[in-house]
Amino acid sequence: MAQKTLPFNKEQLQQIIAEYGTPFHIYDEKAIRENARRLIKAFSWAPEFKEYFAVKATPNPYILNLLREEGFGADCSSLAELMLAEKVHILDENIMFTSNDTPAEEYQKARELGAIINLDDITHIDYLEKHAGLPEILSFRYNPGPLREGGNDIIGKPEDAKYGLTKAQLFEGYKAAKAKGVQRFGLHTMVISNELDPNYFIGTANMMFDLALEIYQTLGIKIELINLGGGIGIPYRPEQGPVDLEYVGRGIKEAYESKIVPGGLHPLKIAMESGRMITGPYGYLVATVLHKKDIYKHYVGLDASMANLMRPGMYGAYHHVTVMGKENAPHDHIYDVTGGLCENNDKFAVDRELPQIDIGDIVVIHDTGAHGHAMGFNYNGKLRSAELLLKEDGKVKLIRRAETIEDLFATLDFSGLEK
Template sequence: MKTLPFSEEKLREIIAQYPTPFHLYDEAGIRDTARRLYDAFAWNRGFKEYFAVKALPNPAILKLLGSMDCGTDCATIPELLLSKAAGLTGEDILFSSNDTPGEDFALAHKLGAIINLDDITHIPLLESVCGIPETICCRYNPGSTFTMTNCIMGDLSDTKFGMTKPQLFEAMKLLRDKGAKRFGVHALLVSCSMEQDYYPQLAASLFRLAVELKNETGISLSFIDLSGGIGIPYHPNEAKVDIAAVGRGVQKVYDEILKPAGIELSIYTELGRFMTGPHGYLVSRVLHEKHTYKDYLGLDACAANLMRPAIYGAYHHITVMGKEQQPADHTYDVTGGLCENNDKFAVDRALPKTVPGDLVVIHDTGAHGSSMGYNYNGKLRSAELLLKQDGSVALIRRAETPQDYFATLDCCPEFDLSETETE
């Protein structure tokens, strides 16, 4: 049974000030998850979580996580600027990009971020725009030798990310020769894994790589970045990944592989979905009920607010507020208003009898929800709110307006839409 950190009464109080649809994030839940992660890896001196900004790119959330000693994992200039706006600079930022423009490297270097190189051919570009920093990281792709994959990432030999082992070793030697002194290796090999063994298996693979790298090149790694990949239970009957057990599993292979080799290094993670996913909710209202060949509930939200069900067929649990105890004896497709037939939050979903005006809450939208929003059909992205620990609510991103949608037409004065009527 999925639960909510707010009551129907509290939600109606919020809606009286902020109209639906909106994403609502639970500060207490986010803080609790951060504490549990750090407790799980407390055995590792230097452990640090670099929150994947792409999951929830809002400076209020980044600042919240920063207060829990989390850094940020960035891939673009706007994500770097969001981190800076949240007060994060220096090695609190890890810049992990691919097919990277030179100006992105330049800003990352200016902010003092740890730069993670996706390919050996990026070394000359990095050197030309900002020089080789003393601390550097390289992304590793082991190909089909790592067998724990899933349908999101697929066969690692087919993914565009990372270097082969020979390329990685060559890159490390080249970077050392160009002045780098502190080295790290990064790998993201699956997405949304519910396998408790994923991190321990990945860590074991990278720890063995670290030993081989030291023996072959004399380079000792300072850190290994396990990146993200840990999933969350979207379905009500799924168990959470036990992060404490994951931490113990990584510690076990650390002691077995690295300690005998005399290697001591820090563990980094770049979790996004795990950190904030379960603590976000898309709040919407039923606009229409339609009965043709199927029964439909049309919401005031659409795939522009939450794309995952439309592109992945992903499951997101739905609560009809005030009807939690009623039998789920009706079957609906829950849809938005886009001119696309895949604009559906649920297909053949069993719910209580639901009517126009009912409030619905779509669970687990705290990662890759609002961040994947878009403006197809002229749909406008919704507001983001933060439910604070004291029960108050803060607006952390306002809803878009038609004027926002037209703002980039300021290069065409013949299309002056600044005074466009919206009512």
């Protein structure tokens, strides 16, 4: 079986724990930067390429800022995410705002920042016009429904997903927006999540290029931006391999040169909104073993819980587990690795073959750099952990402190209660 590697050893981790305690999420800056550069290089052939990092994956200003330094923009879907982008000086058309069931104040903020607004429903044209005014450039999110196979438990099959416009609505939307004075147009789709087949993304590009050409030929509207969405998966399991970005880039280039160039839409801006693939493999949840329990099964209880990493409990998702200092020990014990929530799905691993685990052992849960801390919550009054950044020089920076009980109670008023 292939090995999952770590950017630190047990001794280094013990020094970090001595200062910050556990649990915490820690991100590897060097690896994130190198991965960002690899994606940009894979699309260096394009007349213009933009990666709008999916802020929801890792909504931390230090992460956003280092990605901005690598040339990334921001894919935002809420007011808070727009404000985070603004805080790190990602502005104007370096932001793509894609949301659903959107309040007026969020459209207003997107207009204020000059973001590219990507509408999720045809009725939002009038809503946006009424509450924020129509911008010069407008994009629409396409839902191909049964025309595009795919989907999974995370995003659902296209025809069952709540997102986007049908093809008929898309054409109607472009006509209506043009009639209202919109001058520039984008096209977007996002129909898969955590996909490891590189051909899926090439297929999506072909679908979108064909659609853009049909819009041009039918409506006379030149699409200037096609956002192919995100959805590139990561190898959560040791036996899996990462998506070959170079292969994807070459495949999309071939589609571009065979369709967009002769079709009269060159030059066209190509965009993506990857989140998981950018930071996911380079984040780790570090926890300490508090208890062991042997009843009908063997349980290992951590000081982290589903409140720190929701994916295993929510999706049954696999995350690799390393017991520090026992990397080469035989995996001859079977455990459920759990947290302390009053819910039986609060498990990081079920029936997992691991080395013998003892109370006090340090456990590292891999691939938590996206949709990890971001999906945290406070059920049972659990407090969200700190976030740390492992800098390129080996130093560690606190980029989000751990929550306190005072934070949790800050919105409560105890003053009127009887003694």
